[in-house]
Amino acid sequence: MGSIPQEQWEQSYTDGIAFSPLGEDERKLLAEHAPAPVDGGRALEVGCGTGELAVHLAAAGYQVDAVDLAEAALERARAGHPGAAGVRWLRLDIEHDDPEPLGDERYDLVVFRLALAFIGDRARVLHALGRRLREGGTLLIITPLAATTPADRRHIAVDDREITALTSGWKDVQRYAAGDLAVLVLRGPCADTVAVERQHPPEGPAVTGALAVVTDASGRVLLGWSHRGMWELPGGKTNGPESFEAAAVRELAEETGLLAEENAATVLTMLADAVGGVPRLTAVVRIRRWSGTLGNPEADTFLRWEWHDLHGLGCLGPTFAPAAHALAAVWPGAVPDLPAVHSYPHSTPPPAVPGESPEAERRREAMVQAVIDGGWAPSAEVQAALRTVPRHRFIPEADLADAYRHDLAVVTRRDEHSRATSSVSAVWLQANMIENARLRPGSRVLEVGAGGYNAALIAGMVGPGGRVVTVDLDPYVVNRTRRFTAEVGADTVVAVHGDGALGAPAALVPRGGFDAVIVTYNAWTIAPAWREQLADGGVLVVPLEIHGYTRAIAFRREGAVLRAMAWTYCGFIRDAGALRRAVPEAVLADGGLRLRFDDGEPGDTAGIDEALRGPRHEVATGVTMGADVYFGSLQLYAATTLPGFCRLAADQDPEDGATGITKGQEVPAILGEASLAYLIYVQIRDGDRPEDKEWEWFVHAFGEQGPRLAEQLTETVRAWDRQVRADDNGKHTDPALTVHPADTPGELPAAGRVLEKGPCRLVFRWPDRTGQDSPA
Secondary structure (H helix, E strand, O other), X not given: OOOOOHHHHHHHHHOOOOOOOOOHHHHHHHHHXXXXXXXXXXXXXXXXXXXXXXHHHHHOOEEEEEEEOOHHHHHHHHHHOOOOOXXXXXXXXXXXXXXXXXXXXXXXXXXXXXXXXXXXXHHHHHHHHHXXXXXXXXXXXXXXXXXXXXXXXXXXXXOHHHHHHHHOOOOEEEEEEEOOEEEEEEEOOOOOOEEOOOOOOOOOOOEEEEEEEEEOOOOOEEEEEEOOOOEEOOEEXXXXXXXXXXXXXXXXXHHHOOEOOHHHEEEEEEEEEEEOOEEEEEEEEEEOOOEOOOOOOOOXXXXXXXXXXXXXXXXXXXXXXXXXXXXXXXXXXXXXXXXXXXXXXXXXXOOOOOOOOHHHHHHHHHHHHHHHHOOOOOXXXXXXXXXXXXXXXXXXXXXXXXXXXXXXXXXXXXXXXXXXXXXXXXXXXXXXXXXXXXXOOOOEEXXXXXXXXXXXXXXXXXXXXXXXXXXXXXXXXXXXHHHHHHHHOOOOEEEEEOOHHHOOOHHHOOOOOEEEEEEOOEEOOOXXXXXXXXXXXXXEEEEEEEOOEEEEEEEEEEOOEEEEEEEEEOOXXXXXXXXXXXXXXXXXXXXXXXXXXXXXXXXXXXXXXXXXXXXXXXXXXXXXXXXXXXXXXXXXXXXXXXXXXXXXXXXXXXXXXXXXXXXXXXXEEEEEOOEEEEEEEEEEEOOOOHHHOEEEEEEEEXXXXXXXXXXHHHHHHHHHHHHOOXXXXXXXXXXXXXXXXXXXXXXXXXXXEEEEEOOEEEEEEEEOOOOOEEXX
């Protein structure tokens, strides 16, 4: 904890020093504002000391984690409360240690009693613990007040200015008195950051200044709470002919006591606005090395300085407008929903700036192990890249738990309708696609669709002798990629603004072509540029939509032909470039149903509404499956072998229509003349264990041709069951697939089911269990 060394705490508890007992006023406030949920709850007490409050909370119905940095305190607590039911005693420095002992389960209540003043980074710690609260949970602070504390003990107290700083960024703040103590009840730990100055376009001569952006060994950024009532970066006006770098270094020393050399400072961008009618030009200066001890030399200007987690910057409360924009310039996305500002990025990227916490390292190792255990990263080279690249530094808006989930894609950009337009994909899928790209040291790689993390992984694979060109339509995403790859030192990555469907700019295409092209969005078709810029024998990995079903397919280029080598079930954000395709739809049942024609021309739906009002024909296929069984190959098999294939989507509850399809679900379907058949699965056996559950595939049909269509679809399911579905070892059969230019003259070199997709032609051949190819 902040102001007293751990050794002194240990000695105090060893010496048996007494501490203030829990007062009756405190007990009443706890009962009123933090009662345990009816079915019990979880509580965390920080700085539990000799354990009185922890035992009181346990008696009130909580399961309590009682933590203290002093082992001597915990020894006294255990001795004083032997066999205390419902209390887990943990040695943990909540400010500096990896919080692994707490786990990831959330709390209903977090309590600081007479401990807050000993925390250094108070706002950061409170917000971090706030993110551990369940919805509606409470963080409760009991603290002495400076106004009622003797002068020689005011180091254990806080004043009203401190309370304002501590509670900024919380949605619900209540304050009570318990004798001479203040009790703060906080809920909702993430109010929006507010830039307090209105922005204006610059006109005429400007006041110039610099803001210093520094991070500590854990990658946290330094901010100060000023007496103006807001968070600010170190910085101020330039003096005479002083450079922006020199001004930032000087202001850092004057305001915080930290020392840096001018050659360790780099201007990242210039911000231009105006305040009070005076134009203002502010340099954002990234400082990568510093020394000294953090202090507060200008106490008349700042109350305190603290190190803050990047994922907490959007929750701090009032922030000086240029500081908020400077933070967003260094870490795009870390401070959301800022008003626009005039920004002029510097052309020279700074060297890498290291820094991460032990928690980040631990979570990354757990993520890597989960990817390895899943079989998605069998090679030592991919595993090494995953262990080396700090994923959390590419998604500063996500906390560490989410940043290092192996199965979570983190959305980083949305449009005006809140639709996702960019994300950092799930790491298991990124690892799998990189494995399938067969990269090696020195490889030259084109990534289509930027973001930063995937490019950095690729850069780690190809090494300093390789090169990664990443292209994206969105200038914001390109800037974000440049910033984050520079921060982590992935200097072989070149981020370019453009439509990835057109490939890389000609000047960046290596002689002989790229060794690999990796596409990171759902593509309806394969752009000719990807094949043309790919070296013969090189690998293209693309999430390709096939009748609406997406598979990340690895192709090897063989002259003008692309031959599929590996398939992975996946889903990405859809293409927004020149080769995007809007999916034709036919609306049925007064908007309750939609027929989607993802490939080919829309079918004739005349008479379908009337057919849906008639009887439903049902056929049991006899094909069953258990829990956790992959059946994606059935969808793909049906889509590539059945004429008239489409997908039927339900926007209504099953009881509101005749189809029985779950609302929000899309099912395989085929269309006939005023008739329709589709495929669903129905649970036929239930049980407490997954292995006790079973489902069967059924075909439903409507219209005069319904029985014939149902038989056709049923036979397709049975053929899939005989020839394609997973065997006893869990292996399923993928089709042989070749991709040819749409203008290929003459007959295709191999017979098969053909799917025309704009500039290219796909040819599918499904093998059966005997190993004989079959086009259908």
